[in-house]
Amino acid sequence: MNNPENPSNNFIRNIVEDDLASGKNGQRVVTRFPPEPNGYLHIGHAKSICLNFGIAAQYNGTCNLRFDDTNPGKESDEYAQAIKEDVQWLGFEWNELKHASDYFDELYDYARELIKKGKAYVDSSSAEEVREMRGTLTEPGIESPHRNRSVEQNLDLFERMKNGEFEEGAHILRAKIDMASGNINMRDPTLYRIRKVTHMRTGDDWSIYPMYDYTHCVSDAMENITHSLCTLEFEDHRPLYDWVLDELQTPAHPQQIEFARLSLEYTMLSKRQLIKLVEEKQVSGWDDPRMPTITGMRRRGYTPAALRDFCERIGITKNDAWIEMAVLETCIRDDLNEKSPRRMAVLDPIKVVITDLPEDHNETLSFANHPQNESFGRRPVAFTQQIMIDRDDFSEDPPPKYQRLVPGGEVRLRGSYVIKCEEVIKDEQGNVIELRCSHDANTLGKKPEGRKVKGVIHWVSATEGVKAEVRLYDRLFTIANPLSADSLESVINKDSCITMSSCFVEAALADAQPEEQFQFERLGYFVADRRDHKSGAPVFNRTVTLRDTWAK
RNA sequence: UGGGCCGUCGCCAAGCGGUUAAGGCACCGGGUUUUGAUCCCGGCAUUCGGAGGUUCGAAUCCUCCCGGCCCAGCCA
Numbered sequence: 001m002n003n004p005e006n007p008s009n010n011f012i013r014n015i016v017e018d019d020l021a022s023g024k025n026g027q028r029v030v031t032r033f034p035p036e037p038n039g040y041l042h043i044g045h046a047k048s049i050c051l052n053f054g055i056a057a058q059y060n061g062t063c064n065l066r067f068d069d070t071n072p073g074k075e076s077d078e079y080a081q082a083i084k085e086d087v088q089w090l091g092f093e094w095n096e097l098k099h100a101s102d103y104f105d106e107l108y109d110y111a112r113e114l115i116k117k118g119k120a121y122v123d124s125s126s127a128e129e130v131r132e133m134r135g136t137l138t139e140p141g142i143e144s145p146h147r148n149r150s151v152e153q154n155l156d157l158f159e160r161m162k163n164g165e166f167e168e169g170a171h172i173l174r175a176k177i178d179m180a181s182g183n184i185n186m187r188d189p190t191l192y193r194i195r196k197v198t199h200m201r202t203g204d205d206w207s208i209y210p211m212y213d214y215t216h217c218v219s220d221a222m223e224n225i226t227h228s229l230c231t232l233e234f235e236d237h238r239p240l241y242d243w244v245l246d247e248l249q250t251p252a253h254p255q256q257i258e259f260a261r262l263s264l265e266y267t268m269l270s271k272r273q274l275i276k277l278v279e280e281k282q283v284s285g286w287d288d289p290r291m292p293t294i295t296g297m298r299r300r301g302y303t304p305a306a307l308r309d310f311c312e313r314i315g316i317t318k319n320d321a322w323i324e325m326a327v328l329e330t331c332i333r334d335d336l337n338e339k340s341p342r343r344m345a346v347l348d349p350i351k352v353v354i355t356d357l358p359e360d361h362n363e364t365l366s367f368a369n370h371p372q373n374e375s376f377g378r379r380p381v382a383f384t385q386q387i388m389i390d391r392d393d394f395s396e397d398p399p400p401k402y403q404r405l406v407p408g409g410e411v412r413l414r415g416s417y418v419i420k421c422e423e424v425i426k427d428e429q430g431n432v433i434e435l436r437c438s439h440d441a442n443t444l445g446k447k448p449e450g451r452k453v454k455g456v457i458h459w460v461s462a463t464e465g466v467k468a469e470v471r472l473y474d475r476l477f478t479i480a481n482p483l484s485a486d487s488l489e490s491v492i493n494k495d496s497c498i499t500m501s502s503c504f505v506e507a508a509l510a511d512a513q514p515e516e517q518f519q520f521e522r523l524g525y526f527v528a529d530r531r532d533h534k535s536g537a538p539v540f541n542r543t544v545t546l547r548d549t550w551a552k
Numbered sequence: 553u554g555g556g557c558c559g560u561c562g563c564c565a566a567g568c569g570g571u572u573a574a575g576g577c578a579c580c581g582g583g584u585u586u587u588g589a590u591c592c593c594g595g596c597a598u599u600c601g602g603a604g605g606u607u608c609g610a611a612u613c614c615u616c617c618c619g620g621c622c623c624a625g626c627c628a
Contacts, residue, residue, distance in 0.1 A: 008565070008566060008574090008575070008576090009567090014568090034628095068628065070627090071627060074628090127626055130626075131624075131625085134624055135624075136554085136624060137554055137555080137624060138553055139554080140554085141624090171626095172626050181554095181555080182554045182556085183556070183623080184554090184623060185555095185623075185624095187624085193626035194626080195626085209626095211626080212627070212628050216628085232556095232558090233621095234622095234628090235556055235622075236556050237623090258557085260558085313564075313565090313576060313577075314576095315564065315565050315566085317565075319559075320557095320558070320559095320620070320622095321563080321565090323563075323564065324562090324563050324578075326563080326577060327563075327576080327578090330576090330577060330578090331577095333590095337589080337590060338590095371586095371587075372591075401588090412586055413586090414586060414587065418586095443586095445586085454588090456586050456588090457587095519589085521587045522588080522589075524589095546587075546589050547590090548589085549588065
């Protein structure tokens with residue numbers, strides 16, 4: 001399953017393979033990823049993107065990117081541009097870039113065909129009346145008084161709707177199916193509504209816009225899609241998808257197949273709710289590194305390869321599955337472990353003075369950039385009399401099995417010498433402000449003689465290191481399913497973003513480029529922030545911590 | 553209560569009438585290690601929501617029951 005050469009099967013791949021074997025679509029596999037450009041893509045969309053583009057790639061097919069832009073007013077080119085960027089960033093190339101609005105003319109003509117066949121009619125009932133006549137889940141609906149208008153009258157009204165002669169809400173075009181159907185989608189669904197707003201592409205050309213259920217199947221057919229993959233909530237819409245294509249002489253009749261949407265613990269993948277987080281400024285924007293959006297994850301330092309691996313690992317089924325965050329984090333670590341050069345950074349510094357070294361001591365050490373891969377090369381690291389270590393790596397009252405620095409104890413400075421804590425300096429409040437240590441000059445690249453020193457801690461030269469800001473991110477919510485809470489606000493993790501503003505990083509990090517990724521040894525994987533990082537003022541985001549098996 | 557769908561290890565997920573019921577994550581050991589990281593090795597479902605039935609043989613077929621999800625936008 002983890003082997004890209006041999007991906008685990010899923011029921012959709014099985015269907016595609018069966019179709020290929022039977023010659024159903026003449027050996028063609030054509031899929032599409034059809035977002036509405038009304039928001040940013042999130043990791044749930046990534047699942048769909050990987051599925052659609054992945055199926056196409058695996059079976060020598062093609063995949064289109066199609067914007068489902070049938071609801072002007074909610075949609076914008078800004079979103080469309082962002083979606084294109086996200087899909088490309090994830091590593092996919094679409095065959096054709098399409099818009100549902102490309103088919104507005106054909107859709108209109110097909111609607112006239114439906115009217116002529118007596119399969120569609122203009123209803124002049126109000127929205128409320130339509131709702132009342134629809135019935136309920138358990139009771140059938142009743143037929144509209146306008147249901148039996150003549151073809152001529154319907155054609156005339158529909159044309160005048162198109163010409164903008166009526167106000168919004170005055171009429172709708174409905175399919176004439178079955179008001180008593182157990183499937184509410186078949187109770188004379190709306191095909192067109194009047195909307196007098198400017199469309200992102202067609203401007204004011206139209207005053208009627210087709211509904212999703214009518215548009216999607218026709219668009220799929222126009223593009224000769226073979227397998228139209230969508231999420232489970234559209235299962236009930238499939239009979240309508242098929243009804244429309246059965247009534248019309250479209251070039252093809254694609255097969256709609258539904259799979260379960262992604263649910264990821266400790267986050268939330270509802271576009272509506274995500275918009276709220278942005279608007280209410282619970283996060284800094286769509287690309288806040290805590291957001292489950294593609295752009296947010298990118299800024300967080302998640303990689304395209306890791307996200308693709310994640311989508312492969314979680315599988316495709318019809319089960320309502322909740323994926324643990326650990327799966328995602330493992331994918332990120334696996335990729336970054338292999339690809340990230342190592343560096344040292346101290347987030348919460350305590351000064352350490354090596355008292356048995358001259359004040360101007362400055363020794364250049366050579367560090368491997370990757371412990372398992374020599375091709376990463378080496379870098380110089382300055383070791384000086386004054387260094388910084390992380391506050392967590394010193395304790396006067398250590399917990400059991402603590403392997404770091406304690407008063408009178410020894411610890412290895414990574415890649416350097418073994419030091420011993422001789423004296424603890426505190427301020428008036430009793431806070432530790434400095435440690436005075438001695439070093440064993442015979443431990444550079446060698447084990448100390450006659451004793452074992454188990455602990456290894458990272459450090460940065462206090463005089464040669466560079467100041468930096470580091471942002472520590474954590475899960476956005478305190479509970480696995482935030483939508484189950486009374487209010488989102490009550491379950492937001494207040495500690496999900498902690499800014500450490502007086503960090504010390506090794507000099508080699510001053511030249512990092514935005515989006516460049518590193519492992520800060522013993523701390524985790526970090527990325528130079530794509531917006532705020534400057535070479536004179538480095539800013540890093542913690543992508544994910546290292547796996548930590550030490551019970552805290 | 554109408555219609556549609558789903559139930560295989562803590563979390564995912566293969567499996568499609570004959571397998572000791574894959575694999576991943578998590579977890580628990582053990583080894584290597586100047587990152588408590590990585591890597592390596594080992595452990596982890598006599599059982600497939602439950603009960604009946606069909607069959608030489610059932611997670612796979614049938615029946616009933618139990619649990620869960622979706623649908624009443626002129627949203628997608």
